[in-house]
Amino acid sequence: MTQSIAFIGVGNMARAIFSGMLASGYPADKIIGTSRTPEKRNYYHEQYGIAMLADNDMAVNQADVVVLCVKPAQMQAVIEDFSAHVRDDQLFISVAAGVELDSLAYWLGKSVAIVRSMPNTPSQLGAGMTGLIANEYTTEAQKAQVSELFSSIGHSVWVEDEVHMHTVTSLSGSAPAYFFRFLEAMIKNGKEQGLDEKTSRALASHAMLGAARMVIELDDPIAQLRNNITSPKGTTEQALLSFEASNIDKIVADAMTACVNRSKEMASNFSAKKD
Numbered sequence: 001m002t003q004s005i006a007f008i009g010v011g012n013m014a015r016a017i018f019s020g021m022l023a024s025g026y027p028a029d030k031i032i033g034t035s036r037t038p039e040k041r042n043y044y045h046e047q048y049g050i051a052m053l054a055d056n057d058m059a060v061n062q063a064d065v066v067v068l069c070v071k072p073a074q075m076q077a078v079i080e081d082f083s084a085h086v087r088d089d090q091l092f093i094s095v096a097a098g099v100e101l102d103s104l105a106y107w108l109g110k111s112v113a114i115v116r117s118m119p120n121t122p123s124q125l126g127a128g129m130t131g132l133i134a135n136e137y138t139t140e141a142q143k144a145q146v147s148e149l150f151s152s153i154g155h156s157v158w159v160e161d162e163v164h165m166h167t168v169t170s171l172s173g174s175a176p177a178y179f180f181r182f183l184e185a186m187i188k189n190g191k192e193q194g195l196d197e198k199t200s201r202a203l204a205s206h207a208m209l210g211a212a213r214m215v216i217e218l219d220d221p222i223a224q225l226r227n228n229i230t231s232p233k234g235t236t237e238q239a240l241l242s243f244e245a246s247n248i249d250k251i252v253a254d255a256m257t258a259c260v261n262r263s264k265e266m267a268s269n270f271s272a273k274k275d
């Protein structure tokens with residue numbers, strides 16, 4: 001039987017996940033969302049046909065699977081508010097950056113199955129990539145159920161050690177924003193060179209999509225795919241030399257390290273162990 005799934009805190013990430021699920025055929029009458037704002041409840045109900053409740057307790061009561069989608073700083077208060085209603089047979093999935101399994105378990109206050117996930121917003125198009133790790137109470141059947149849920153909105157990988165969730169965040173959860181930023185810079189330059197925004201956007205974004213598809217669908221090493229474009233004394237070579245002169249590896253490494261460091265800082269700030 002199709003399980004009832006409650007999304008606690010419907011915002012960008014919850015919407016990305018349930019809209020991807022709906023597009024892949026998950027029944028709307030098995031999805032519940034919560035929001036404290038009446039306008040948002042009306043909007044999501046009308047737009048997506050899912051039940052929208054103000055009350056997290058009520059949503060948790062009705063759900064087999066509870067997806068925790070509030071901001072990391074809100075997670076403790078939100079969980080503790082509904083924790084009296086948690087049942088042993090429920091499965092909890094958190095999407096929050098930097099909130100560890102132990103903290104979630106402590107706030108939930110029961111020996112329940114918990115999966116920590118790090119999805120990304122392309123999930124709304126079925127093109128997501130999600131990193132996953134489960135606690136000791138999660139059965140293989142529940143893990144399979146979680147894999148199935150995330151495969152309905154893209155791809156997923158299980159990691160062995162929770163420490164890798166920081167890296168997953170920097171490689172995947174946050175990464176669409178890096179590529180958006182790169183595209184913004186390309187489009188800005190296309191416009192400075194005289195092309196209109198729409199044409200610049202189409203050219204740059206299709207180049208990005210095509211390049212990503214080549215990496216995913218072909219076995220060739222990425223350096224070879226790059227070399228195939230780079231004619232000696234040609235145009236691409238000049239662009240790449242310019243990237244090297246700006247030390248592109250360091251620019252990217254610094255950004256990813258900053259992301260990982262923030263994820264670690266959040267894990268320590270939001271840890272239940274400090275209580």
Ligand SMILES: NC(=O)C1=CN([C@@H]2O[C@H](COP(=O)(O)OP(=O)(O)OC[C@H]3O[C@@H](n4cnc5c(N)ncnc54)[C@H](O)[C@@H]3O)[C@@H](O)[C@H]2O)C=CC1
Nearest residue numbers: 009010011012013034035069070071072095096097119173
């Ligand atoms: N946006 C992204 O690309 C990604 C976000 N995440 C994680 O997803 C979580 C949510 O992020 P976003 O969706 O971007 O934030 P958001 O601010 O868009 O959504 C959070 C929602 O929770 C609601 N909320 C807060 N307290 C509530 C309560 N007591 N009851 C019901 N609803 C409540 C807020 O009104 C808001 O709509 C965060 O923990 C973040 O780390 C993870 C991966 C990617």
Ligand SMILES: O=C(O)[C@@H]1CCC=N1
Nearest residue numbers: 096097169173174175
């Ligand atoms: O920026 C953030 O904290 C969240 C987690 C990954 C993407 N957005």
